[in-house]
Amino acid sequence: MALTGEMLIGATRLRGTERPVRAINPSTGEAMEPAYGGGTAAEVERACALAWAAFDTYRATTLEQRASFLETVAQELMELGDELVERAVAESGLPRGRIEGERARTVGQLRLFAQVVRDGLWLDARIDPALPDRKPLPRPDLRQRQIPLGPVAVFGASNFPLAFSVAGGDTASALAAGCPVVVKAHSAHPGTSELAGRAVQAAVRKCELPEGVFSMLFGAGSVVGQGLVADPRIKAVGFTGSRAGGVALMKTAAARPEPIPVYAEMSSINPVFLLPAAMKARAEAIGKAFVGSLTMGAGQFCTNPGLVLAVEGPELDRFVAAAAEALGAAPAATMLTPGILKAYQEGVERLSNAPKVQKVAEGLLHNGPTQGQAALFMTDAASFAADPGLEEEVFGAASLIIRCQDTGTMRDVAEKLEGQLTATLQMEKEDVEEARALLPVLERRVGRILVNGYPTGVEVSHAMVHGGPYPSTADGRSTSVGTLAIRRFLRPVCYQDFPAELLPEELRDNSPLHLLRLEDGKPVQH
Numbered sequence: 015m016a017l018t019g020e021m022l023i024g025a026t027r028l029r030g031t032e033r034p035v036r037a038i039n040p041s042t043g044e045a046m047e048p049a050y051g052g053g054t055a056a057e058v059e060r061a062c063a064l065a066w067a068a069f070d071t072y073r074a075t076t077l078e079q080r081a082s083f084l085e086t087v088a089q090e091l092m093e094l095g096d097e098l099v100e101r102a103v104a105e106s107g108l109p110r111g112r113i114e115g116e117r118a119r120t121v122g123q124l125r126l127f128a129q130v131v132r133d134g135l136w137l138d139a140r141i142d143p144a145l146p147d148r149k150p151l152p153r154p155d156l157r158q159r160q161i162p163l164g165p166v167a168v169f170g171a172s173n174f175p176l177a178f179s180v181a182g183g184d185t186a187s188a189l190a191a192g193c194p195v196v197v198k199a200h201s202a203h204p205g206t207s208e209l210a211g212r213a214v215q216a217a218v219r220k221c222e223l224p225e226g227v228f229s230m231l232f233g234a235g236s237v238v239g240q241g242l243v244a245d246p247r248i249k250a251v252g253f254t255g256s257r258a259g260g261v262a263l264m265k266t267a268a269a270r271p272e273p274i275p276v277y278a279e280m281s282s283i284n285p286v287f288l289l290p291a292a293m294k295a296r297a298e299a300i301g302k303a304f305v306g307s308l309t310m311g312a313g314q315f316c317t318n319p320g321l322v323l324a325v326e327g328p329e330l331d332r333f334v335a336a337a338a339e340a341l342g343a344a345p346a347a348t349m350l351t352p353g354i355l356k357a358y359q360e361g362v363e364r365l366s367n368a369p370k371v372q373k374v375a376e377g378l379l380h381n382g383p384t385q386g387q388a389a390l391f392m393t394d395a396a397s398f399a400a401d402p403g404l405e406e407e408v409f410g411a412a413s414l415i416i417r418c419q420d421t422g423t424m425r426d427v428a429e430k431l432e433g434q435l436t437a438t439l440q441m442e443k444e445d446v447e448e449a450r451a452l453l454p455v456l457e458r459r460v461g462r463i464l465v466n467g468y469p470t471g472v473e474v475s476h477a478m479v480h481g482g483p484y485p486s487t488a489d490g491r492s493t494s495v496g497t498l499a500i501r502r503f504l505r506p507v508c509y510q511d512f513p514a515e516l517l518p519e520e521l522r523d524n525s526p527l528h529l530l531r532l533e534d535g536k537p538v539q540h
């Protein structure tokens with residue numbers, strides 16, 4: 015499929031007239047064709063108007079129609095074949111195996127949401143039958159279901175050009191909920207975005223849905239992104255990226271005459287707690303595996319382990335020696351964009367120059383454009399507490415070890431950390447009591463707690479939580495990965511004393527949908 019450099023507005027394609035962007039192949043440093051003209055306020059207006067016009071028709075589709083639309087998107091993505099993989103590799107610098115895995119995750123996620131839609135559990139149908147004879151007052155007939163919020167603005171993420179981008183998790187969960195989507199494509203991978211966007215556009219056409227169910231715009235965040243979030247027809251936002259970007263969108267959303275929820279996944283340093291018995295038993299193995307997680311994907315994961323806590327002593331020395339050896343052999347890796355490399359280098363520089371922080375190891379020097387060199391630092395708990403800058407995310411393969419006097423100090427540090435996506439415990443049986451003491455602190459701070467694993471690599475499943483208290487996300491009650499992500503785009507409506515013919519199908523007494531419902535407080539399968 016020839017790339018056109020055009021935006022997708024409903025069923026049409028259109029060349030933007032604002033300053034064009036071109037992808038830069040980070041492995042070669044070369045600018046790629048074609049140029050993608052940026053959108054203007056007029057295109058934001060058109061996309062939002064179409065999305066709003068499509069909303070009532072789209073949300074009235076049957077569960078089967080919506081599920082088969084999601085499956086058609088998955089099918090269209092697969093039919094792009096190697097072209098999609100090659101373009102994503104060229105635009106992101108990520109290896110082919112990783113991009114193929116990401117494509118599998120993206121289509122798997124769409125198909126999983128299709129199943130979720132069919133199951134209908136997300137409708138959360140509840141019926142409290144009328145109690146006309148109840149004293150002192152009768153109870154009315156009350157029936158509740160979830161409905162979609164309305165059109166959603168989705169920001170493609172730079173670090174997952176497929177799974178967190180145009181047809182990624184935010185789009186899949188919003189479409190599953192019944193919300194039209196307007197994507198602000200990330201400027202780092204416009205060609206990949208065009209291909210994925212055309213796959214969604216083709217699926218909309220094939221499934222005979224209203225054209226406004228999907229649009230995709232290129233252009234500057236300050237024009238297209240801000241314009242979308244401020245538009246009164248947009249009712250929620252999905253975002254993965256920097257804290258500055260996410261916070262700017264939260265402010266815009268909160269300042270609207272009708273404020274809307276922003277589901278921004280922003281910064282996280284994902285502390286790893288090395289408990290004493292685990293360190294005694296396997297400090298070297300932990301050090302080696304930690305470096306594997308740290309350097310994976312050039313460290314460009316929001317789940318990257320950017321902080322390590324351990325008790326000082328010979329076990330920690332063994333861990334540091336093993337990690338330093340592994341890191342010393344880690345090749346420099348291509349980062350996503352020159353801007354992301356620059357931000358990483360500035361972060362490493364900041365840690366290098368921080369008083370009381372020592373660099374304990376660094377990876378191999380770069381030998382190509384846009385390559386980041388991994389780095390490992392160490393400080394003590396008091397110095398960490400004294401310098402809030404040390405807690406800032408350095409997006410890339412850099413991490414900071416904190417030497418603690420004892421496990422009580424590890425808990426004290428944990429207690430003061432900002433909200434995180436994950437926390438990891440490396441532990442043995444003998445560490446159970448230490449772990450138990452840490453758990454309440456961690457539960458208050460993070461969205462996912464792992465034992466004897468590493469935080470990178472997020473399973474797309476029903477029980478996954480990829481979220482956490484601010485600033486890891488804008489709203490710690492939500493997840494952006496897994497089937498619970500659909501909840502972000504729904505709200506409950508209650509129907510009181512409705513005649514049967516006016517009720518939605520899922521709430522009728524003899525519903526043909528055979529859903530599990532909560533009837534008078536008890537789950538009933540029809």
Ligand SMILES: NC(=O)C1=CN([C@@H]2O[C@H](COP(=O)(O)OP(=O)(O)OC[C@H]3O[C@@H](n4cnc5c(N)ncnc54)[C@H](OP(=O)(O)O)[C@@H]3O)[C@@H](O)[C@H]2O)C=CC1
Binds near residue numbers: 170
């Ligand atoms: N924790 C995480 O998961 C991630 C963190 N990052 C961090 O973000 C840095 C930059 O990476 P990037 O992916 O470009 O993330 P950004 O947050 O800079 O950008 C993400 C998207 O949001 C838009 N945007 C940014 N700021 C605003 C704003 N004020 N108003 C409206 N839209 C805005 C961008 O538009 P535009 O086209 O104008 O740039 C882009 O489309 C990295 O160096 C890293 O520190 C990045 C990815 C993931």
Ligand SMILES: O=C(O)CCC(=O)C(=O)O
Binds near residue numbers: 171174254316471
């Ligand atoms: O590790 C993963 O699979 C997901 C990470 C993520 O959401 C991110 O890096 O933005």
